[in-house]
Amino acid sequence: MLDIFRGLKSLLKVSPIHIDSPVFRLHYSITVSVLIAFSLIVTTRQYVGNPIDCIHTKEIPEDVFNTFCWIHSTFTVSTNNPEPYARMYLPGSPGIRTTHNDKEKKVYKYYQWVSFCLFFQAILFYTPRWLWKSWEGGKICALMMDLDVAVCSEIEKKQKKKLMIDYLWENLRFHNWWAYRYYFCEVLALVNVVGQMFLMNRFFDGAFLMFGLEVISFINTDQEDRIDPMIQIFPRMTKCTFRKYGHSGDEEKHDALCILPLNVVNEKIYVFLWFWFIILSVLTFLTVVYRIIIIFSPRMRVYLLRIRYRLVRREVIDTIVRRSKMGDWFLFYMLGENVDSLIFRDVLQDLAHKLNRHDFHHAPGFKGEIQEA
Structure with missing residues (x-):
């Protein structure tokens, strides 16, 4: 199993250059890695074993019967009886009984698609990151010019700081569209994680949205009266019907009892994903x-810069926020996270000094001059 996670190290590595927020990074680093790892685990027989084993007549080869039931799905028998499953059917095997009513059969087809669904979810989680990386265009990396470490010579440092200040000066107030595209990616990440909750709910026939709460309720209920929601969605024992024609041409029906070891893994995977997606949804919404x-x-932009970069004087931050727009603020904030703090302080001070020496048309706001977004 370590080999699987060792191959995902590249996804878990976070770039030293930060172009997004920590919550946004949870979507494309941790979540994508977890989903791909789960997808690989589900498809690896070394850790799961045979996905299905059916007990049946010896007239049909075992591999044929197992493959048929895996491809054509299995079923359990549902009931309107409100009693706990343990009292209705075989102990630990809800839905295993005889019926001649097809309406009572609950067919399970999803398990063949779990690995593909997990991989598809990983792609969806990486999409906002891919979009933002394309739109960002390496701007932060280009402006940094290796100023994240203050070990270069003074001459080189002055030259690089001058280049950064010149860029910020010449392109001031032209970064709104750039910042709004990042904000769109964050909204897209929120839509994605919430949408995936509903996608999985549809995938499991409407049984996923409340899945985590039902698991918690199951744990806190007396053993004699509780109903395991994990067995309802991921049954470990099901039935399968194999039909073939005999020598005389009559149809022969073979009923089998099938064990699904894979569902023991699936239920743990989706319990974890339910709680993780809820946490991720709340963090992304905030x-x-x-x-x-x-x-x-x-x-708020002034306040955030003040508490985040305490080496920069208040009047410098006030001047910069007054004379810039929201997109510029976002660029300053990202640069501050990547550039050495002392160099960043010098850049903002020089930029503020340059702004004070030139006339700008201001919009009324904080102290009469802070620009609106």
Whole structure:
């Protein structure tokens, strides 16, 4: 199993150059790695064993019967009886009984598609990252110019700082569209994680949205009265019907009892994913709310720069936020996370000094001058 995770190290590696938020990185690093790892584990017989083993008549080869039941799905028998499963059927095997009513049969077809679904989910989680990386265009890396470490010579440092200040000066107020595209990617990440909850709910016939809560309720219920929600969605024992024609041309029906060892793994995977997606949804929603506040509140932008970069004087931050727009603020914030703190302080101070020496048309706001987004 370590070989599987060793191959995913490249996804878990976070670039030293930060062009996004920590919550956004959870989507494309941790989540994508986990989904791909789960997809590989499900498809690896070394850790799961045979995905299905059926007990049946010896007239049909075992491999043929198992393959047929795996491809054509299996079923359990549902009931409207409110009693706990353990009292209705075989102990630990809900849905295993005889029936001649097809309406009582609950067919399970999803298990062949679990690995593909997990891999598809990983692609969806990486999509916002791919979009932002394309739109960002290496701007942060280009502006850094290796100023994340303050070990270069003073002459080289001054030259690089001058280049950065010149760029910021000449392109001031032209970064809104750049920042809004990143905010769009964060909204897309939120839509993706919430949408995937509903996607999995559809995948499991409407049984996933409340899955985690039902598992918690199951754990806290008395053993005699509780119903295991994991067995309802991921049955470990099912039935399969194989039909063939005999020597005389009559149809022969062979009923088999099938064990699904794979579902023992599947249930653990989706319990984890339910809780992880809920946590990720809440964090991403709070991040989107935070972005909305930043867009409409210049005062919040001033406050965030002050508490994040304490080496920069207050009047410098006030001047820069007054004379710039929201997109510029986002660029400053990202540069501050990547550039050496002392160099970043010098850049902002020189930029503020340059701004104070030139006339700008201001919009009324904080202290009468802070620009709106």
